[in-house]
Amino acid sequence: MIKIAVTGACGRMGGLIIENILKSKDLKLVCALDVTNIGKDIGEVMRTGKLNVQVEDANKIDAALDRSKPDVLIDFTIANAAVKNVIASANKKVSLVVGTTGFTPEQKALMEKAIKENGVAAVISPNFSIGVNVFWGLLAEAAKSLSDYDIEIIEAHHNQKKDAPSGTAVKAAEVISKTLGGKELVYGRHGLSPRKQEIGIHAVRGGDIVGDHTVLFAGDGERIEIKHQAHSRQAFAKGAVRAAVWICSAKPGVYEMADVLGIHQKD
Numbered sequence: 001m002i003k004i005a006v007t008g009a010c011g012r013m014g015g016l017i018i019e020n021i022l023k024s025k026d027l028k029l030v031c032a033l034d035v036t037n038i039g040k041d042i043g044e045v046m047r048t049g050k051l052n053v054q055v056e057d058a059n060k061i062d063a064a065l066d067r068s069k070p071d072v073l074i075d076f077t078i079a080n081a082a083v084k085n086v087i088a089s090a091n092k093k094v095s096l097v098v099g100t101t102g103f104t105p106e107q108k109a110l111m112e113k114a115i116k117e118n119g120v121a122a123v124i125s126p127n128f129s130i131g132v133n134v135f136w137g138l139l140a141e142a143a144k145s146l147s148d149y150d151i152e153i154i155e156a157h158h159n160q161k162k163d164a165p166s167g168t169a170v171k172a173a174e175v176i177s178k179t180l181g182g183k184e185l186v187y188g189r190h191g192l193s194p195r196k197q198e199i200g201i202h203a204v205r206g207g208d209i210v211g212d213h214t215v216l217f218a219g220d221g222e223r224i225e226i227k228h229q230a231h232s233r234q235a236f237a238k239g240a241v242r243a244a245v246w247i248c249s250a251k252p253g254v255y256e257m258a259d260v261l262g263i264h265q266k267d
């Protein structure tokens with residue numbers, strides 16, 4: 001039985017991840033942490049019926065981890081909170097699955113330092129869907145043959161998303177840039193902005209769009225668009241729970257979802 005703690009338990013992703021944990025007889029939700037609904041039963045917050053797991057205050061994560069002793073913590077919160085949660089969990093030798101996006105390079109480095117110093121294992125990915133992980137591989141392949149084409153990334157998400165551009169779009173840009181030996185990234189354009197050899201990144205926000213990503217390779221007389229569309233958050237939640245099972249038998253280190261799926265891109 002794998003014991004799981006969830007931070008951001010009352011959020012859109014947290015709720016769906018808990019539903020997926022409850023569906024498996026091999027997994028047990030032992031701790032639900034958030035900064036809202038503290039003291040309420042998480043099942044009642046999710047309107048699925050009482051689960052006898054109370055929402056605990058994420059500001060007291062150390063005590064909650066000591067009491068519940070999870071094997072793995074799954075974090076889908078916001079960047080500032082995730083950094084604290086990851087450091088606290090790593091200090092308690094709890095494995096990690098981190099889906100939160102919007103980290104600065106400094107925040108990423110802080111988390112990786114805590115993970116490595118404590119010898120724990122973690123999967124950190126801005127997108128846990130199988131499709132997006134295949135999509136990133138397709139982009140690297142396309143970029144190899146279309147290195148002189150203009151490359152633009154357009155992403156669209158719901159109107160509640162806090163960070164922009166999406167972690168998935170940033171990772172898409174990083175994959176292409178790495179393939180092409182380094183490219184400048186330009187975030188949106190306004191006023192005089194002649195196009196150079198950059199990758200343009202554009203974020204659209206509206207309604208309840210779950211997550212669309214299009215990468216445009218445009219040349220003389222033609223263009224290719226490689227597109228991924230998420231229809232439901234279930235694709236991310238299922239992937240995160242799969243990663244939680246996988247990380248429990250992984251060696252210490254920082255992994256990507258591609259490692260979990262066995263589709264790791266070799267340089």
Ligand SMILES: NC(=O)c1ccc[n+]([C@@H]2O[C@H](COP(=O)([O-])OP(=O)(O)OC[C@H]3O[C@@H](n4cnc5c(N)ncnc54)[C@H](O)[C@@H]3O)[C@@H](O)[C@H]2O)c1
Nearest residue numbers: 008010011012013034058077081099100101126127128236
């Ligand atoms: N990696 C992926 O596959 C993937 C997929 C979807 C969303 N995301 C990312 O996951 C994150 C959450 O997305 P969401 O749509 O569920 O957001 P949400 O706003 O619905 O939920 C976030 C939850 O975190 C809680 N929270 C805030 N501070 C906290 C703290 N200190 N400790 C614990 N909980 C805290 C909030 O109260 C809220 O319940 C975002 O960064 C989003 O971009 C990643």
